[in-house]
Amino acid sequence: MPFSALFLAALSLLPPIHASPSPPVPEPIQVVELPLPPVISSRAEGACTATINRRRTGCIHQVFDEFQAGDFxxxxxxxxxxxxxVGAPAAPDPASIYSGEQVILIKADGKTFPNGDTWKCLSCGVPASNAQSLDPERDYPHVARNGKQALWGHNILDCGEAPLASSQCTPNKTHIYPIHWPISVDGSGSGGIPREMxxxxxxxxxxxxxFTANGGQHTYFGRLQFNPNPTTGLPLAPRYDLVDVDILIQPNGASPIMANGTELHLHDNAIAAGELRGxxxxxxxxxxIGSPREANNIDVFAVxxxxxxxxxxxxxxxxxxxxxxxxxNNWFVGMDTRGSNRQMWMAGMRYIPPLIDLVTVTAASSTRNNGVRRFFQPILIDRYGDRGDYFGQRVNAAGDGSNGSINDPNWNGxxxxxxxxxxxRIVYWQALVVSPACGGTNPLPCPVSNAPxxxxxxxxxxxxxxxxxxQPAPIFKVxxxxxxxxxxxPGASIPTQYSLPAGNYSLYGKVHGVAHTSITSDPTYGGLQTVSVEYENYSDENGYSINGTESVTLxxxxxxxxxxxLEWYSDLYETGxxxxxxxxxxxxxxxxxxxQANIFEADGTLTTTIDGIVYKQPANGT
Structure with a gap:
């Protein structure tokens, strides 16, 4: 089908413009914890005894080093x-297969598998001939819609014609294949390094x-093609190759911010894909995750x-x-810091154009965590997203906030x-904050886990x-x-994207006013160094006017x-x-x-106050 026909067909599937309905009302939600295998505190060989697990089908450790839950x-x-x-006995004991990083299914219906366990290991005991040269990256497990395959990091687990959850899916019928991304012209080498697959x-x-070498990243889309006998590239084992790859950059497309002479223009329709989210x-x-539409505000977009x-x-x-x-296709759930006030000190003032983000975006996206302490909680939002004063519904709001409760703030999404x-139903997983994000020199005490x-x-x-x-929506034909x-x-170079040149510019508000902007480049290393803005009655939204100055040097x-x-100076006022x-x-x-570490360290203060409510930056190390 030619592109014009594809385009018109796709338009017919989109909701009408301005068709967002009234926000939904909050609904009742019941949250329970799902069972996992028995827990032991030792990693020593044989520590998972028959006393702890009488069926001898594995034990897990207290710490979540390799843990990650996926979907249904x-x-x-x-x-x-x-x-x-951990703690499996040595081979040739049959229980020795329950060792190391594995992928399992756990029951979500309150029942058990035929052997009486609430879990079933999919990768344990798979013969070496069926699992050659597995990629060590085994994160973000995902069950294919066909129910017979699973994405396991940079690997595909395949049980042939048997559903993964069935008793017909046995180790001897299971194959695990690595995923290879060819990037060299002749197909040689270990290929590209994908992440967040x-x-x-x-x-x-x-x-x-x-990731790129200079601290950025791009997003890609391609097709999985099984290669049973590769002759180039590594590994030389049966694998899935990523083919027909596109980088999500629009040739000659608009950038979020562009200069036309001495004027800046914001392009909300620009495709600026940062990190893939699904x-x-x-x-x-x-x-x-896309380029900010408002200063210091990191959001999710759909294209x-x-x-x-x-x-x-x-x-x-x-x-x-x-x-x-x-x-x-009618709802989404996101892990979000909303409600924690973690970012409000820098992003709480609304409708500031994303000018300083030219130098602050990496920092703004890094302050969401304190090392292993995260501030995410699950938020349920309808398909139309945030609008007006609708910002979704917290999934685990019910509870008294006590230790181990479903809304205990020390349990991070x-x-x-x-x-x-x-x-x-929605499934999500949480981790309890542990040292060094608490205790020791950190002023926040470490909680005691009351999980099994x-x-x-x-x-x-x-x-x-x-x-x-x-019923699921019909799957879109790509x-x-x-x-x-x-x-x-393979062999392609990353396209050069538009770069805003240094200079003095004016950005005119969509409603009224102007933002006088000065941008300087780094004389030593290139790239942008300082963005300074003076706002004069600036407004991109009816009822909001911004005045004052803000300047950041990277x-x-x-x-x-x-x-x-960052060296940051801000003196902004918003009225209306x-x-x-x-x-x-x-x-x-x-x-x-x-x-890559997300440890907050700052001198001085940056404070946002909204209608008398004061939002202060986190204390260092918290």
Whole structure:
């Protein structure tokens, strides 16, 4: 089908413009914890004794080093989990197979497998000939819609014609294949390094991100092709190759901010895919973390696979990252810091254009965590996203906040949540904050786990008790290539994206006013160094006017591309619907943060006040 016909066909599937309905009312939600294998505190060989697990089918450790929960099997009765078995006896004991990082199914229906366990290991005991050269990356487990395959990090687990949850899926019938991304012209080498891999609902296509050498990342989309006997590239073992790859950059497309002479222009329809977050329930849209629409506010966007139409799904000033759509395509659940006030000190003032983000975006996206302490909680939002004063519903709001309760703030949401196929239940997992994000020199005390065996991780099931089961939406048929993206065959170079040149500019508000902007480049290492803005009655939203100044300087360290050192001065005032200020103290605000460690360290203060409510930055190390 030619592109014009594909485009028109896709347009017919999109909801009408301005068709967002009134926000839904909150609904009752019941949350319970799902069972996991027995827990032991020792990793010593043989520590998982028959006394602890009488069926001798494995024990897990208290610490969540390798743990990660995924989504449901098609019957909705099981959840896939990446886990670390410890304490198994030595071979040739039959129980020796329950050792190391494995992928299992756990029961979500209150029942057991035929052997009486509430779990079944999918990868344990698979013959070496069926699992050659597995990739060590085994995160983000995901069950294919066909129920017979699973994405396990950079591997595909395949049980042939048998459903994974069935008794017919045995180790001898199971094969595990690594995923290979060819990037050299001749196909040689170990290939590209994908991350955050997500399987499309059609079970054929894949999306992923990949870091660049200078501290950035791009997003890609391609097709899985089985290669039973590869002759080039590594590993030379049966594998899945990523082919027909597109990089999600629109050739000659608009950038979020562009200069035309001495004027700046914001382009809300620009496709600016940062980190991949998955797909809509039908698979017609790709989800990603995008360039901010408002200063210091990190949000999730959706772009249509054919038309390139962009939707901003979230707008709350807090930070969202992991996200999953329901199979009926009507809802999504995101892990978000909203309610914690973690980001309000820097992002709480609304409708500031994202000018300083040219130098602050990495830091703004890094302050959401304090090392292993995360501030995510699951938020249920309808498919139309945040709008007006609707910011969704917290899934685990019920509870008294006590130690171990479903809304205990010391239990932090992790990636990824998921919906059951009938869209009536949500599964998510949490980790308990541990040292060094608490205790020791950290002023926050460490909580004591009251989970079974003292576990520091748990899997939670939320039942949307008033919902009737829904049928999944028809799976979107993906074209051979994404029409608006850039082909990325082996040997291709990453396209050069538009870069805003240094200079003095004016950005005129969509409603009224102007932002006088000065941008300077780093004379030593290149890239942008300082962004200074003076706002004069600036407004992008009716009822909001911004005045004042803000300036941020980024100091770069080429050997540490993920490290941000910011010198920040802010004196902003907002009037109209709200009265708000965003101010730094004497001497400004100096922030140092590494995006790979997320440890907050700052001198000075940056404070946002909204209608008398004061939001202060976190204390160092918290």
């Amino acid at each position: 099997t098609p019957d909705g009765n099981h959840v896939i989990v990446n886990i670390e078995f 997500r399987l499309h609902p059609d079970d054929i296509h894949m999306g992923w991100s990949s 797909f809509s329930g039908a698979g017609d849209e790709i989800l990603y 249509h696979i054919i038309t390139g139409a962009v939707r901003r799904l979230t707008s709350h000033p807090e930070y969202i990252d992991p996200i999953a759509f329901s199979h009926d 992790r990636a990824d949540p998921a919906f059951s196929p009938d869209s009536s 065996g003292g576990r520091t991780y748990r899997v939670m099931l939320a039942r949307l008790t008033k919902r009737r089961p829904q 074209p051979g290539r994404i029409p608006w993206a850039t082909p990325f065959p 100091t770069r360290t080429p050997s540490q591309p993920w490290l941000s050192k 619907v709200v009265t708000a200020t965003k101010k730094t103290g004497p001497g400004g605000f100096n922030l140092t943060i590494d995006a």
